[in-house]
Amino acid sequence: MDPNTSPPCPGTITVRRNPPRRARATPKMTPKSFDLPEISSFPNDDVLPAQTQQNPSTSPENENLKVFLRIRPLSSSPIQAPRVIGKSAWPKNPAKKNVPVAGAKVSKSKNSTACITVNDSQSVTLSTPVSWHESKRIKSETYGGFSHVFSSDSSQFQVYERMVKPLVEEFLGGKSGMLAALGPSGSGKTHTVFGTPRDPGMVPLALRHIFEDAEPHAKQTSRTFYMSIFEICSERGKAEKLFDLLSDGGEISMHQSTVKGLKEVPISNTEQAESLIAQAALKRATAMTNTNSQSSRSQCIINIRDAPPKCKGAVNPKSNSAVLTIIDLAGAEREKRTGNQGARLLESNFINNTLMVFGLCLRSLLEHQKNPKKPLQKHFQSSMLTKYLRDYLEGKKRMSLILTAKLGEEDYLDNSYLLRQASPYMQIKYNEVEPSNIVPKKRHYQASSIMDDAKLSPLSENLKRMRLVSEHTEQIFFCPQNDKRNVEERENITKDTSALGKLDANSSVSFESEFDRQVPSERSHIIMQNFAKVIWNVLKQYNSKLKVAEMEIESLKESIGNEKTKYLEIETQLNEFKARCTCCKVGKIKNDPEDSSSVSLAQPHNSEQEVAEMEIESLKESIGNEKTKYLEIETQLNEFKACCTCCKVGKIKNDPEDSSSVSLAQPHNSEQEETFHAESSFLARVDQSDEEGLVLSTSCTLLDSENTDRETLSLSKPEHHSALKVDDGSKILSSSSKARLDQSDEQPTVGTSCTQLDAEVSDRKISTSLLKAGDNNALEVEAVCIISSESFDALSLSEVRVDQSDEELTLGTSGRQLDSEKSDREISISLSKAEDHIALEVEAVRKIPSKLFVSSSSTEDENLDPSSPKDASSTKTDNPVGDPRDKIGVDISRKPPKPKRTLMPSSSMLSRDLSTFDLCDESEKLKGNRGTRKLAAHEPQRSNGSISLLHLLQLRKGNLHG
Numbered sequence: 004m005d006p007n008t009s010p011p012c013p014g015t016i017t018v019r020r021n022p023p024r025r026a027r028a029t030p031k032m033t034p035k036s037f038d039l040p041e042i043s044s045f046p047n048d049d050v051l052p053a054q055t056q057q058n059p060s061t062s063p064e065n066e067n068l069k070v071f072l073r074i075r076p077l078s079s080s081p082i083q084a085p086r087v088i089g090k091s092a093w094p095k096n097p098a099k100k101n102v103p104v105a106g107a108k109v110s111k112s113k114n115s116t117a118c119i120t121v122n123d124s125q126s127v128t129l130s131t132p133v134s135w136h137e138s139k140r141i142k143s144e145t146y147g148g149f150s151h152v153f154s155s156d157s158s159q160f161q162v163y164e165r166m167v168k169p170l171v172e173e174f175l176g177g178k179s180g181m182l183a184a185l186g187p188s189g190s191g192k193t194h195t196v197f198g199t200p201r202d203p204g205m206v207p208l209a210l211r212h213i214f215e216d217a218e219p220h221a222k223q224t225s226r227t228f229y230m231s232i233f234e235i236c237s238e239r240g241k242a243e244k245l246f247d248l249l250s251d252g253g254e255i256s257m258h259q260s261t262v263k264g265l266k267e268v269p270i271s272n273t274e275q276a277e278s279l280i281a282q283a284a285l286k287r288a289t290a291m292t293n294t295n296s297q298s299s300r301s302q303c304i305i306n307i308r309d310a311p312p313k314c315k316g317a318v319n320p321k322s323n324s325a326v327l328t329i330i331d332l333a334g335a336e337r338e339k340r341t342g343n344q345g346a347r348l349l350e351s352n353f354i355n356n357t358l359m360v361f362g363l364c365l366r367s368l369l370e371h372q373k374n375p376k377k378p379l380q381k382h383f384q385s386s387m388l389t390k391y392l393r394d395y396l397e398g399k400k401r402m403s404l405i406l407t408a409k410l411g412e413e414d415y416l417d418n419s420y421l422l423r424q425a426s427p428y429m430q431i432k433y434n435e436v437e438p439s440n441i442v443p444k445k446r447h448y449q450a451s452s453i454m455d456d457a458k459l460s461p462l463s464e465n466l467k468r469m470r471l472v473s474e475h476t477e478q479i480f481f482c483p484q485n486d487k488r489n490v491e492e493r494e495n496i497t498k499d500t501s502a503l504g505k506l507d508a509n510s511s512v513s514f515e516s517e518f519d520r521q522v523p524s525e526r527s528h529i530i531m532q533n534f535a536k537v538i539w540n541v542l543k544q545y546n547s548k549l550k551v552a553e554m555e556i557e558s559l560k561e562s563i564g565n566e567k568t569k570y571l572e573i574e575t576q577l578n579e580f581k582a583r584c585t586c587c588k589v590g591k592i593k594n595d596p597e598d599s600s601s602v603s604l605a606q607p608h609n610s611e612q613e614v615a616e617m618e619i620e621s622l623k624e625s626i627g628n629e630k631t632k633y634l635e636i637e638t639q640l641n642e643f644k645a646c647c648t649c650c651k652v653g654k655i656k657n658d659p660e661d662s663s664s665v666s667l668a669q670p671h672n673s674e675q676e677e678t679f680h681a682e683s684s685f686l687a688r689v690d691q692s693d694e695e696g697l698v699l700s701t702s703c704t705l706l707d708s709e710n711t712d713r714e715t716l717s718l719s720k721p722e723h724h725s726a727l728k729v730d731d732g733s734k735i736l737s738s739s740s741k742a743r744l745d746q747s748d749e750q751p752t753v754g755t756s757c758t759q760l761d762a763e764v765s766d767r768k769i770s771t772s773l774l775k776a777g778d779n780n781a782l783e784v785e786a787v788c789i790i791s792s793e794s795f796d797a798l799s800l801s802e803v804r805v806d807q808s809d810e811e812l813t814l815g816t817s818g819r820q821l822d823s824e825k826s827d828r829e830i831s832i833s834l835s836k837a838e839d840h841i842a843l844e845v846e847a848v849r850k851i852p853s854k855l856f857v858s859s860s861s862t863e864d865e866n867l868d869p870s871s872p873k874d875a876s877s878t879k880t881d882n883p884v885g886d887p888r889d890k891i892g893v894d895i896s897r898k899p900p901k902p903k904r905t906l907m908p909s910s911s912m913l914s915r916d917l918s919t920f921d922l923c924d925e926s927e928k929l930k931g932n933r934g935t936r937k938l939a940a941h942e943p944q945r946s947n948g949s950i951s952l953l954h955l956l957q958l959r960k961g962n963l964h965g
């Protein structure tokens with residue numbers, strides 16, 4: 004990946020999702036009812052600090068700290084005795100100038116070789132001395148990335164143009180800037196900063212630049228610049244002191260980052276400014292060392308402040324004044340090289356410690372920028388210099404570094420140490436540059452200090468103690484469960500800290516006062532910092548939990564959508580199933596009380612899924628039951644039909660139940676009485692079974708609803724009629740013959756009834772006709788019977804056969820009417836108005852075969868038992884001569900023609916339905932009870948009709964055999 008095209012790293016916090024989850028398929032359908040309100044995402048923008056949310060593109064500046072490298076040329080002559088005229092043109096302060104150390108080696112060979120090789124404008128190669136090659140040391144080191152490398156032959160102006168001029172321009176534009184010269188002693192820092200009158204350094208050049216640009220607009224803008232110069236030095240290496248170099252050399256103080264008592268001198272032109280600079284240079288502490296005849300012993304700070312333009316004589320408080328700061332640091336010194344001893348050695352240690360703190364601040368800033376989680380160390384508290392430069396060292400303001408190195412190979416170690424220490428600083432970025440000198444409110448510090456150098460002595464020990472105290476304080480304050488103990492600990496720590504400052508009073512007076520001032524504020528700062536950390540951690544946990552909850556809600560939404568989809572599919576299937584299912588309709592029509600499940604389907608659907616499923620299950624069970632029932636019925640019907648083909652009508656004769664069957668209809672006269680006896684013989688058989696009685700009762704129930712007929716009464720009192728029949732043996736005999744007659748005449752009678760039943764108008768007619776037919780037809784039949792009982796016997800036999808085969812015809816008629824809803828009523832009406840004769844007859848017709856043809860098989864007469872119904876039909880239609888059925892033909896001709904009906908498909912259904920009552924079996928049981936008693940009463944008593952019938956049968960039999 005091309006690093007040039009890589010996007011800049013955003014300053015945001017990335018919240019990891021653990022574990023990563025796979026994307027789920029979007030549900031096909033999301034019901035509206037499940038549209039839950041969206042949960043807004045965690046307000047990261049509100050919670051996260053602006054520091055981490057800042058967009059790099061919108062940051063004012065995103066540039067690295069500029070680090071320049073200037074190589075001082077080789078000295079042409081060794082350091083000699085102090086000269087009156089120093090290294091610079093600035094006057095020296097004779098009071099603070101020390102004489103060269105006695106016995107110091109002033110050795111500088113002319114033939115010194117260079118250890119630094121400039122590769123290009125941004126990199127150099129540091130080579131070890133030739134003498135070190137034999138000791139197998141590192142031969143060369145390359146350092147790159149500098150903003151610019153000024154070779155030894157670079158002029159002051161070149162350095163200014165490239166390094167300082169941009170800062171000055173920005174200063175004139177209202178931006179503060181700082182330039183610090185850093186390097187070993189004698190490397191040319193002071194030369195670069197101040198220069199000489201002949202070769203002015205950066206400060207004079209900057210002042211010239213400032214006033215050259217400002218003077219043309221001075222009248223218009225009323226622009227005023229102020230300059231202040233002060234130094235930070237150490238008195239015998241024990242305490243830091245500040246001296247104002249522009250005043251009379253008075254000592255000043257520092258509170259936190261503010262220097263109190265510092266005099267700012269307004270400058271209006273270059274000459275004035277240079278005069279002040281010369282004055283300050285004379286006051287600055289310098290000393291002669293083995294490396295520098297006029298070695299600076301203090302950190303010199305020059306401030307040029309651009310005062311804001313006045314508005315009607317008053318300073319605009321909102322406008323910020325830019326400050327250009329140029330610092331000439333004291334050079335790092337090695338004891339071997341400098342040969343310092345005594346107080347000078349203490350000064351050297353102080354200088355080195357200050358430079359180390361300065362470097363630690365920059366390193367901490369670099370590490371904090373690389374890893375924001377790593378707090379910015381509070382190294383700035385360790386020295387006044389770093390305190391004063393706090394904003395710069397924290398990256399709040401832009402600064403530049405000019406590293407000065409010496410070219411000679413004897414300076415290899417100094418150069419190596421400088422380059423190793425300072426080259427990483429060029430990675431420091433300035434992306435939060437504040438426009439003014441306002442002290443930032445948010446600071447992220449940690450009270451610790453890494454002063455691992457043994458040379459730090461008193462200062463480093465104080466710093467270590469401060470670190471220990473701070474860490475202890477932080478650990479205690481992080482424990483929220485021991486609040487009371489924490490308060491006590493805090494108080495003790497404060498006392499200890501104060502005591503610590505007092506203990507070091509002798510060694511570091513300056514640090515004592517500063518430490519005492521800093522402890523309360525820093526303690527509160529640490530407390531607030533820890534509190535903010537706790538809150539921040541809680542918020543992060545809340546954020547992570549909230550995101551997890553959001554994911555769970557999403558998954559639940561998907562699950563609900565899937566469930567809803569399944570539910571709708573099931574509901575659709577249920578509707579389709581109901582639409583296809585025909586059992587519901589049948590269930591609505593059927594009056595069978597067992598079809599409760601079918602009836603339930605006609606009820607409104609319950610919206611509940613469980614109810615629907617239960618209905619489906621019950622429906623399925625009902626269907627299964629119905630199928631089973633139908634199969635059983637069909638089997639029984641087949642058996643019944645098979646049995647019917649073998650049965651003989653002659654059974655009726657010997658069937659004692661014929662006589663025991665008592666008329667259900669109550670005759671009112673003798674003719675009707677016999678007719679009804681004949682009819683009742685069927686009915687009696689029907690009534691012999693409980694189920695038939697039940698059926699009849701059912702019909703009677705219907706009958707009872709509208710009008711009560713005598714048949715109903717007769718049904719309610721069947722035994723009474725039976726008793727009557729028992730008493731009247733002739734009637735019974737007659738009824739027996741009638742039974743045959745009716746059985747034989749059943750087809751036309753029933754057929755007639757059915758024909759009439761087909762018409763709605765015939766209901767009344769039926770009842771009337773039946774009543775009358777019961778009168779007329781029965782009379783006719785009875786008359787025939789009476790007149791020609793034999794014929795009737797023959798007729799009845801033939802018709803019985805017909806009726807056996809045609810019993811479904813009548814039933815089919817009723818079943819066809821049952822197929823329609825309207826027929827229910829019609830049936831009810833017809834039954835009720837049919838005077839039950841038809842119904843009873845119908846029922847009786849149906850029941851005859853199962854009873855008669857089984858019990859009297861032994862008395863079966865072949866002549867009386869036609870082989871097929873076809874014979875009967877031919878008998879009725881053809882009326883062959885000589886056949887006993889001629890009389891039947893006469894008799895039939897006397898009757899109105901009765902069309903023969905064809906078997907309808909629906910009749911089979913109804914017959915199967917009716918066969919479910921299993922009348923035959925039940926009638927068999929009844930027969931045992933009722934018939935036994937009646938049999939004993941009827942058997943010895945035979946009427947004339949029966950005798951004549953037997954005689955007729957014998958004659959016919961004889962004719963057939965003959």
Ligand SMILES: Nc1ncnc2c1ncn2[C@@H]1O[C@H](COP(=O)(O)OP(=O)(O)OP(=O)(O)O)[C@@H](O)[C@H]1O
Nearest residue numbers: 075090188189190191192193194295298299333334
């Ligand atoms: N670029 C240069 N060209 C010519 N002479 C230089 C240059 N840099 C430094 N010198 C000379 O080197 C000597 C030491 O320089 P300077 O005093 O500036 O070093 P320094 O880094 O300030 O030392 P210290 O830290 O001890 O004050 C001076 O006499 C100065 O004139």
